[in-house]
Amino acid sequence: MKRFCIVGTGGRGTSSFAAPILEEFSGRIALVGLCDLNPLRVEACKKIINAPDIPAYTDFKQMLDEQKPDGVIVTTKDSTHAEFVLECLKRNIAVYSEKPLCTTRQQCLDIRAAAAKSSAPSFVTHNLRYNPDIVPFKQMLLEGAIGDVKHILFTETLDRFHGADYFRRWHRFYDNTGSLLIHKASHHFDLINWFADSRPAIVTGQGTLAYYGKKGPFRGERCSTCPHADKCEMYADVFNDERTRMLYKDAESFDGYFRDGCVFDERIDIPDTYAATISYENGIVSSYSLIAYASYESMHIAAEGTKGRLEYLKRYGTSWAVGHKDTKASLANDGVDEDDSRAFIKLTEKGKKIEHIPITKVEGGHGGADPRLREALFWDAGTDPLGQRAPLEEGIQAVLLGVSVMDCIKAGGKAIDVQSGKFL
Ligand SMILES: NC(=O)c1ccc[n+]([C@@H]2O[C@H](COP(=O)([O-])OP(=O)(O)OC[C@H]3O[C@@H](n4cnc5c(N)ncnc54)[C@H](O)[C@@H]3O)[C@@H](O)[C@H]2O)c1
Incomplete structure (x- = not known):
């Protein structure tokens, strides 16, 4: 039986890792330690997963010393992932870091150097690679359905429920x-x-920053005490389910972490509107955009190749986001019926009938991606024909790209070499 620990017992640590390890890996993986800076949140996690006997820690190194785990899952605040990943690599403990692997170029370099010396097989939980909508897309590219890929378009629009959630708290x-x-x-x-x-x-x-932060019409400290609640488009009762109340509301006295901070807080210092162009070492060019206050929630990917074009479009509800627990109601709120929200993948080749590629619906978090990812990373060491497991270096490449685009934005749009970080 493998021994696993989790650091970071918030929403993701509790619901996507602690609970499923007990349910899906019973008899295969034992959860032997839970760690969080906030002891009230660890206790809430233990209550939610109904596991009162799992040892709780606020000191990560003490947990490793005492529990000697085979694997550690890192689900803390993004900027803190690196310190836990580095400690595990140093001790040759397999580490599974939530995305993003880290948040700075220096952390990327430190992790790369530590990984080269470590014997532990470690991964980033890039769960979208396991999404049943996305898998056929990758498979078709690998099979050469559109010939040599030349351009990739990628757009995600986050609506004012889901997108706003990133502006309510530490993100x-x-x-x-x-x-x-x-x-x-x-x-x-x-x-x-x-x-x-x-x-x-x-x-x-x-x-x-086009919509949130200082762009808002008024502001308070948090939704639950806000004098503008009646007239604010962004008001949300985020504590309307028990799990959220237990993890956040009941634990806030310890660290002042408000889960429902004002999205119009003037201190907000990140953009909510992003665009980028990327060129790859193999000559592929990509255009990218992300909007966090969009009119509807969607993901659009299109790859153009020498033989054809492969397109993926999904318009989805924010059923899981604050205040919208029901997919239909959430879509109806967006003026969309269920049919409009179905994902499609289309293959277009000149002179041929457009081919609709079937997508299999799978149950589980993130459209069925999370259970598949957990099984592939934590247990199944079998073949990986699509290369879905993301080793640390691939997590590093995703972060380096983000760091570079942000550095470019800060420098007024100056092009940057992603691998070296130098402006051109
Ligand atoms: N792959 C996905 O689809 C997905 C989805 C949601 C979140 N995530 C990732 O999971 C991570 C956690 O997100 P969340 O929504 O659960 O956040 P959260 O705020 O609910 O939980 C984070 C927890 O980390 C704890 N923490 C922060 N700094 C710490 C430190 N130095 N030591 C110990 N504990 C510390 C906090 O007290 C909190 O309990 C983030 O990195 C996020 O990017 C990934």
């Missing part, structure tokens, strides 16, 4: 995440890198 400060180009776009950049099957070479980028 909204550059020091915690390095911006959404790292926190959120590490998903996207990882996919573009994976589809391109190459390392990013040169980027340019633009970004602005």
Whole structure:
């Protein structure tokens, strides 16, 4: 039986790792330690997963010393991942870091150097690679369905429920995440890198804060005490389910972490609108955009090759996001019926009928991606024909891309060499 520990017992640590390890890996993996800076949140996690006997820690090294785990899952605030990853690599413990692997170029270099000396097989939990919508896209590229890939378009639009959620808490400060180009776009950049099957070479980028922060009409400290609640489009009762209340509301007295901070807080220092162009070492060119206050929620990917064009479009509801627990209601709120929200993949070749590629619906978090990722990373060491497991170096490439686009934005749009960090 393997022994696993988790550091960071917030939403992701509790729901996507602690609970499923007990349920899906019973008899295979024992959860032997839970660590968080906030002891109240660890206790809330233990209550939620109904595991009162799992040892709780606030000191990560003490947990490693006492529990001697085979694997550690890192689900803390983004900017802190590197310190835990480095400690595990030093001790040759397999580490599974949530995306983004880290938030700065220096952390990338430190992790790369430590990984080269470590014997532990370690990965970044880039779960979109396991999404049943995305898998056929990668498979078709590998099979040469569009010939040699030349251009990749990638756009995600986050609506005012989901997108806003990144502006309610720690994600909204550059020091915690390095911006959404790292926190959120590490998903996207990882996919573009994976589809391109190459390392990013040169980027340019633009970004602005268009909707949240000081762009708001008024502001309070947090939704639950806000005098503008009645008239604010962004008001949300984020504590309307028990799990969120237990993890955040009941634990806030310890660290002052408000889960419902004002999205119009004037201290917000990251953009909510991003665009980038990327060139790859193998010659592929990509255009990218991310909007966090969009009219609807969607992901659009299109790859143009020498033989044809492969397109993926999904318009989805924010059923899981604050205040919208039901997919249908959430879509209806966006004026969309269920049919409009179905994902499609289309293959277009000149002179041929457009081919619709079937997508299999799978149950589980993130469209069925999370259970597949957990099985592939934590247990199944079998073949990996699509290269879905993301080793640390691939996590590094996603972060370097985000860091570079952000550096470019800060420098007024000057092109940058992703691998060296030098302006051109
Ligand atoms: N792959 C995905 O789809 C996905 C989805 C959600 C979140 N995530 C990632 O998971 C991570 C956690 O996100 P979340 O939504 O659960 O956040 P959260 O705020 O709910 O939880 C983070 C926890 O980390 C703890 N923490 C912060 N700094 C710490 C430190 N130095 N030592 C110990 N504990 C510390 C906090 O107290 C908190 O309990 C983030 O990195 C996020 O990017 C990934």
